[in-house]
Amino acid sequence: MTLRRFARLVALDLRRSRRRLAAAGIGVAMGVAALVFLLGLALGLRSTLLQRVLPLDRLEVAAEAKNLDLLGLRFGLGSDTLDGELLASLRAVPGVAAVYPKMKLTVPAVASGGGSLLGSAVQTDLVADGIAADLVSDEVGDVFRFEGLETGTLCESDRQCGDQAYCSGGGAGGEGSCRRYVPVLVSPHLVELYNGSFRRAYRLPQIDPEAVVGFTFEMAFGASTLRSSGRRPPQRERMRLVGFSDRAIPLGVTLPLDFVRDVNVAFGSARAADAYHSAIVRLDRPRDGPAVLAAVEEMGLVVTDRGARRAAQMMVLLVAILAVVGGAVLVVAAVSVAHATYITISGRRREIAVMRALGAGRGQIRGLFLTEAGLVGAVAGALGAALAVGAAAVIDAMGRFWVPDFPFKPDSFFEFEPWLLVGGMILGVLACVFGATWPTLEATSADPAKALSES
Amino acid sequence: MQDPLLAYTLPVIQARSVTRTFPGRGEVLRGVDLSVGEGEFVTLVGRSGSGKTTLLNIIGGLDSGYEGTVEIDSTDLQTLGDRALSILRGSTVGFVFQAYHILDHLTVAENAALPSLFQPTVNAMSRDALNERVDQVLSAVGMAWRAAERPATLSGGERQRVAIARALLLRPRVLLCDEPTGNLDPHTGHEVVDLLRRIHEDDGVTVVVATHDEVISRSADRVLELRRGRLDDWGGPVRAEP
Numbered sequence: 001m002t003l004r005r006f007a008r009l010v011a012l013d014l015r016r017s018r019r020r021l022a023a024a025g026i027g028v029a030m031g032v033a034a035l036v037f038l039l040g041l042a043l044g045l046r047s048t049l050l051q052r053v054l055p056l057d058r059l060e061v062a063a064e065a066k067n068l069d070l071l072g073l074r075f076g077l078g079s080d081t082l083d084g085e086l087l088a089s090l091r092a093v094p095g096v097a098a099v100y101p102k103m104k105l106t107v108p109a110v111a112s113g114g115g116s117l118l119g120s121a122v123q124t125d126l127v128a129d130g131i132a133a134d135l136v137s138d139e140v141g142d143v144f145r146f147e148g149l150e151t152g153t154l155c156e157s158d159r160q161c162g163d164q165a166y167c168s169g170g171g172a173g174g175e176g177s178c179r180r181y182v183p184v185l186v187s188p189h190l191v192e193l194y195n196g197s198f199r200r201a202y203r204l205p206q207i208d209p210e211a212v213v214g215f216t217f218e219m220a221f222g223a224s225t226l227r228s229s230g231r232r233p234p235q236r237e238r239m240r241l242v243g244f245s246d247r248a249i250p251l252g253v254t255l256p257l258d259f260v261r262d263v264n265v266a267f268g269s270a271r272a273a274d275a276y277h278s279a280i281v282r283l284d285r286p287r288d289g290p291a292v293l294a295a296v297e298e299m300g301l302v303v304t305d306r307g308a309r310r311a312a313q314m315m316v317l318l319v320a321i322l323a324v325v326g327g328a329v330l331v332v333a334a335v336s337v338a339h340a341t342y343i344t345i346s347g348r349r350r351e352i353a354v355m356r357a358l359g360a361g362r363g364q365i366r367g368l369f370l371t372e373a374g375l376v377g378a379v380a381g382a383l384g385a386a387l388a389v390g391a392a393a394v395i396d397a398m399g400r401f402w403v404p405d406f407p408f409k410p411d412s413f414f415e416f417e418p419w420l421l422v423g424g425m426i427l428g429v430l431a432c433v434f435g436a437t438w439p440t441l442e443a444t445s446a447d448p449a450k451a452l453s454e455s
Numbered sequence: 456m457q458d459p460l461l462a463y464t465l466p467v468i469q470a471r472s473v474t475r476t477f478p479g480r481g482e483v484l485r486g487v488d489l490s491v492g493e494g495e496f497v498t499l500v501g502r503s504g505s506g507k508t509t510l511l512n513i514i515g516g517l518d519s520g521y522e523g524t525v526e527i528d529s530t531d532l533q534t535l536g537d538r539a540l541s542i543l544r545g546s547t548v549g550f551v552f553q554a555y556h557i558l559d560h561l562t563v564a565e566n567a568a569l570p571s572l573f574q575p576t577v578n579a580m581s582r583d584a585l586n587e588r589v590d591q592v593l594s595a596v597g598m599a600w601r602a603a604e605r606p607a608t609l610s611g612g613e614r615q616r617v618a619i620a621r622a623l624l625l626r627p628r629v630l631l632c633d634e635p636t637g638n639l640d641p642h643t644g645h646e647v648v649d650l651l652r653r654i655h656e657d658d659g660v661t662v663v664v665a666t667h668d669e670v671i672s673r674s675a676d677r678v679l680e681l682r683r684g685r686l687d688d689w690g691g692p693v694r695a696e697p
Contacts, residue, residue, distance in 0.1 A: 009572050016560030354556045357517055358621070359545015360573040361538045449518035452552065453508070 010371055021372070024340040025380035028431050031333025032384025033391070035326035036416070036424040040392055042322035044415040057286045060102075060304045061090065061296050062278040081275040086299070090281060093295045095288030100135040101276040103260050104128075107267040108224035111239070111253075113217030118204050125225050127252035130260025135280060136185060140243040144183050146256030149237070153178040166216075166238050181216060181240035182259055187248040215241045221263050232267060247280075278304065330427055338435035345369065345439040352443050353451035362444045369443075373436035374429050381428020385421045392416070466490045466526075467628055467661050468514055473523035475509050483509050485684035486523070491663060493628070496655045498672045499665040501681035507665035508633050510681065514663065515548050515631045516540050528628065545574045549622030549660075553634035555614040557606050557621065564589050564602040567620045574625060592620040596650060612643035619650060623660075630654070632664040636671065645670060 014021065063080045082090075082101065090099045105128035115121040133145040153160070154175055155167035161178035169176030191209045199206055216238055223234035239253070248254035264272040283292055293303060345352075352365055392414040399413060443451075468491040475484040483506040491497050499507045512518040513525055516532050519540075525532045527547055532540060557566045568589045571580070580588075593599040596616040606614055615635060622630055632651065636644030648671050655662045664671055672678050680687045 006572070012561060012565065350556065351558060353517075354558070355569070355573070356541065357515070357544065357550045357556075358570040358573060359541050359625075361541035363538065364541075364573055447512075447518050447520065449509075449512035452512075452517070452556070 006367070006371075009368060010375070013368065013372055014375065020340075020344055021376045024344070024435075025376045025383070025432070027333045027336040027340070028330075028377060028380035028428050029384040029387065031330040031431065032381050032424045032428045033387035034329040034384075035323075035427065036385050036388035036420060037391055037414075038322045038326035038329075039319075039420055040388060040414040040416045042319040043417065043420070044410065044413045046319050047415050048410040048413075057283045057289075059281045059283070059289070059292065059296065060278050061281050061301050062304050064300060064302045081277055082279055082301070083274045083276070086301070087276065087279055089299060090279060090296070090301075093281075093292055095284050095292045095295075096281055097284045098134070098282045100132045100280040100282070101257065102278045102280065103130040103257055103264065103275070104277045105130065105221075105255070105260050106264045106272065107222050108226070110220045110223045110225055110234075111217055112220070114215075117207065117212065117215055122204075123225065126219070127249070128255050128260065129249045129252065130255050130257040131185075131247065131280075132257045136245045136247050139245045139247070140185065143242040144185055144256065146183060146258050147180065149179050149182070149259075151178040151180060163214075164240075179238070182219075182237050182255060183242040184239045185243055185245045185248040185254040186241060187250045187254075188244045188246065189250045190248075190252075191244065193251075209244055213241055213243055217241075222267050235263065235266065330431060334431035334435050336435075338438065340435075342439040345436070345443045349443055349446075349451040353448035356444075356448035357452070365444045366440050369436055369440040370433055373432040373440075377429035377432030378425060379428075380432065381425035384428055385424040388424070389416055389421070467493045467528055468663070469524075469526040469529075470510075470514065471524045473510070473513060473521050473525060475506070475513065475518070475521040482684050484513075484521070484681075487681075487684070487686045489514075489679070489686060491629075491661060494655075494659045494661055496652070496662045496674070496676045497664070497679060498675035498677075499663060499679050499681065500667070500672055503667075505681040506684055507681055510686075511631045511633050511663065511665050514629075515550060516544050517550075542574065545570050546625055547628050549625070549627035549630045551615070551618050551622050551630065551632040551635045553637040555611075555618045555638075557614055557617050559606050561606075562602065563598060563604055563606065563609070563617050564593065566606065566617055567593055567602075567624055569621060570624050588624060589620075592623045593617075595623065595654070596620045610643070611639050612646060615639060615643075615647050616650065619647070619654070623654065623658075626658070628661060630660050630662045632662065632666075634666055635664065636666065636668050641670075644668060648674060 061082075063082055063086075087099050087101055090096060109126050109128060110123060111126045112123040113121055133142070136144055151161070151165050153165075155161050155178050156175060158166045161167050165178040165180045167176045168179035188209065191207065191212075194204075195206050198204070218236060219239050220234040220236050222232055239255075245254070261273055264275075281292065281296070283289060296303060355365060356362075392412070396412045396414065468489065470487055470489040473484055473487040473489075474482060476482050483504075487506075487510060489510075499510065501507050509518065513521050514527070516527070516535075519533070527543060530543065532543075535543060558569070561569065568585060571585055571588075590599055590602070593602055596619050598613060598616050598620060601609065601613065606617065609617065615638075619635075630651070635651065636647050639647060648668070651662060651664065651671075652674055654660055664675070666672065677688065
């Protein structure tokens with residue numbers, strides 16, 4: 001039989017059996033939809049948790065602090081920082097792709113401004129962390145890269161300095177120099193906290209995270225509203241909010257590492273330049289985690305987010321459970337298809353016998369029925385995958401409108417990788433072909449005379 | 456009584472010592488010997504359950520559970536695999552059934568063309584050539600004018616004509632007809648018999664008809680009777696004993 005004639009026969013048969021096949025296909029479509037939907041949900045949640053909340057391919061490592069508790073106070077014994085040598089040792093651990101040091105701002109700082117945004121200027125003490133721009137470049141690009149404060153350009157007004165700098169010491173006929181804003185990153189969690197609680201308590205307006213990027217304010221380093229300032233006069237800088245990052249500290253502001261280092265040295269000692277408070281260790285692969293963890297502990301360091309790692313591993317387990325549930329739904333659908341196909345093919349025994357009498361070989365009949373089943377499976381699989389994506393879009397839309405913002409709320413709860421959609425379609429085909437195989441083999445194995453005599 | 460092995464022309468069907476046993480029914484055929492020559496018109500008569508359909512199925516390669524040998528065109532059917540047997544069925548043998556067995560979801564023309572789908576010999580045939588052949592066989596049975604219709608709109612006689620056209624499509628050497636008039640009224644039955652006779656005479660097709668119908672028996676070159684699983688050859692067109 002030529003391909004064209006075979007296709008013709010399949011087309012005729014599908015046309016004739018469209019209602020029956022649609023009924024059988026719906027079962028598989030629902031099974032595929034359930035599997036793709038559950039796996040998409042599991043992968044979406046996994047991505048959110050592992051990439052944003054609890055990154056499984058990253059460990060935060062710190063020096064183990066030794067403390068002495070006395071009369072309700074805790075006194076630190078020895079150093080609790082990492083130096084460049086330790087960081088180099090960390091980079092040499094097999095399975096470590098990169099090490100990003102983090103440095104806390106060790107002097108008090110006061111932020112002030114916000115009159116244009118909040119209606120009246122506010123002033124508050126702030127804590128800050130310094131991180132390397134490379135750590136967040138995948139999230140915010142290059143806007144966080146710090147190129148030093150001085151530009152070397154003389155000016156009389158801010159307009160002469162462009163967007164990234166302001167005129168320091170200029171104005172009123174005096175000549176100043178352009179000085180760069182210090183780029184600032186903020187955690188989305190902080191904005192949610194402000195919009196959720198802080199603004200209500202202080203009767204301040206709600207802020208739109210998108211609209212506040214570019215907002216500038218002033219910070220005085222070495223100053224405090226809580227206690228008297230030190231001997232050295234505060235260092236005043238203008239800050240510019242350049243974006244939001246899940247890797248920014250939840251409460252406070254995140255500044256470029258080089259800037260924080262300079263401030264710490266200026267207000268402390270030269271040793272502060274090599275005193276990092278923790279480091280983010282990025283792994284080559286998540287599965288390298290246990291080995292790297294062991295190596296880190298051997299170096300006398302501690303991983304600060306063990307609980308998070310356990311939660312991340314639980315998430316992996318959850319994904320596996322959802323996959324098993326989805327797979328079970330598909331298996332039930334396949335058995336249902338097998339049953340429906342068995343009944344259908346049993347009802348076509350006479351037709352099969354007639355075709356055999358007219359010269360059709362067993363292989364041709366089997367090819368015909370299994371091709372039909374495969375086509376139904378492909379359509380059902382595609383429909384199932386589309387249903388899953390559609391249902392996910394509806395749920396995401398509902399989530400956007402009805403679920404209040406919460407920290408790390410994702411844009412989508414689902415993640416449909418191409419392999420998942422293609423895999424869903426292939427599973428649909430396999431389910432239908434599997435369902436049709438046994439009844440097809442049984443129906444074609446008997447002599448045609450038997451089926452003809454039964455009709 | 457003529458020796459069934461002594462066909463007067465070249466045997467196109469040759470059966471030797473064919474025995475067929477069914478569970479619960481015992482031996483339906485007991486050592487049947489049969490020889491049908493090229494171009495013969497043979498009827499197979501006998502009471503219901505005498506084994507006529509069983510013998511036709513065996514000759515046509517639809518039933519392989521027998522003992523003995525059956526040759527079509529000197530080819531022993533038992534030596535053929537499924538594919539080769541299917542090709543032989545499609546190319547050398549044409550079947551006409553009592554219940555017509557035409558497929559309701561296909562049009563008359565599509566039913567007539569059905570055997571062409573399975574035969575490698577037809578693959579080389581162009582679409583136009585195939586359509587022409589379909590038109591030819593439908594015209595031969597007087598059904599060309601209803602080629603585009605579905606079987607549901609046809610009478611029993613018309614359905615049987617379509618089944619005959621389908622059987623003739625690939626120019627078989629042997630036409631095996633199992634009670635072709637069994638579901639038809641006498642008048643329509645006579646028309647079908649006339650049609651079979653005409654095909655036999657015009658195309659020289661060897662025809663074997665299992666029937667109760669005396670009209671067909673009378674029109675046959677030779678009448679064979681199955682009685683208690685054994686075959687008697689009554690020679691020329693005579694009335695079979697009840």
